[in-house]
Amino acid sequence: MARKNWLHARRTLHIDRIKLTFSDSLIQSTERRRMSTSDECNATLISELLSTTVVDSNKHRQRANEWSLTFSKVLANEEGRTAFFKFLESEYSEENILFWMAVEELHVLTDPCGIGRAIGEICHTFVEIDSPLSINIDHETRQMIKKKINDCENLSDMEVNVFDRAQMQIYRLMEKDCFGRFLQTDGYKHLVNILGLPTTLRWGGAGGRSSPS
Numbered sequence: 001m002a003r004k005n006w007l008h009a010r011r012t013l014h015i016d017r018i019k020l021t022f023s024d025s026l027i028q029s030t031e032r033r034r035m036s037t038s039d040e041c042n043a044t045l046i047s048e049l050l051s052t053t054v055v056d057s058n059k060h061r062q063r064a065n066e067w068s069l070t071f072s073k074v075l076a077n078e079e080g081r082t083a084f085f086k087f088l089e090s091e092y093s094e095e096n097i098l099f100w101m102a103v104e105e106l107h108v109l110t111d112p113c114g115i116g117r118a119i120g121e122i123c124h125t126f127v128e129i130d131s132p133l134s135i136n137i138d139h140e141t142r143q144m145i146k147k148k149i150n151d152c153e154n155l156s157d158m159e160v161n162v163f164d165r166a167q168m169q170i171y172r173l174m175e176k177d178c179f180g181r182f183l184q185t186d187g188y189k190h191l192v193n194i195l196g197l198p199t200t201l202r203w204g205g206a207g208g209r210s211s212p213s
Contacts, residue, residue, distance in 0.1 A: 066198065066201060067179075067201055067202075068175060070197055070198060070201060071174075071179050073197060074179075074191060074197070075097075075100075077195055079191070079194060079195075080191055080195060081097065081101070083187040083188070083190065083191055084097060084174075084179075084182060084187070085097050085098075086187060087178075087181075087182045087185055087187055088174075088178060091178070091181075095126060095133040095134065095135050096135060096136075096170050096173060096178065097174065098133065099122070099125075099126040099133075099135050099163075099166075099170055100170055100171060100174070102118070102121075102122050102125075102126070103122065103163045103164070103166075106118045106119065106122065106160050106163070107160050109160070112156035112157070113156055115155070115156060115158070115160060116154065116155035116156035116157075117155075119149065119155045119158055119160075119162060119163075120155055123145065123146070123149050127142060127145050127146065127163075127166070129142070135166065135170055136170075136173065137169050137170065138169065141165050141166050141169065142166075144165070145163060145166060148162055149162070183201060
């Protein structure tokens with residue numbers, strides 16, 4: 001019990017510190033990039049569906065598009081992000097959206113020193129395996145990020161896309177896994193009226209998950 005409380009305290013301290021770095025204008029500054037990311041994710045997910053079945057392909061494509069579009073709308077709205085964050089926090093997986101937001105913020109930075117500090121902070125907080133907010137990405141991606149950072153003499157000179165591969169993995173994890181459970185919560189029901197989201201969603205075929213009607 002003591003260890004669990006200690007880990008929770010560490011996570012809370014990290015979360016409070018990270019949340020201070022997010023700007024209120026994040027969504028306006030990154031709307032174009034977010035839509036591009038969403039399009040890439042949609043194309044990948046649809047491709048995976050079509051590779052496993054050729055039956056009712058149009059229906060599968062429509063469901064994948066609607067699911068992905070709804071998820072992107074939730075992330076594109078401040079109240080939506082807050083509701084989804086609280087849900088992930090209840091599952092002890094809030095590091096996913098915190099990392100995604102931190103990388104979004106990184107992409108709008110222009111000051112080299114600020115970029116360098118942000119890259120170091122993101123790596124220390126989310127990529128290092130022993131961090132209480134370490135994200136669940138594949139070993140190859142984690143090692144690639146750490147090697148790029150370790151090989152760089154000055155982080156201010158690094159390109160801001162160093163975390164993009166990891167961010168896409170986390171985006172897909174949240175969309176395909178976490179979001180399905182979020183659909184069953186009161187938090188999503190509240191967003192339905194605010195954002196005009198569908199009351200019912202299905203992902204995939206007959207065995208796909210759905211939100212309550």
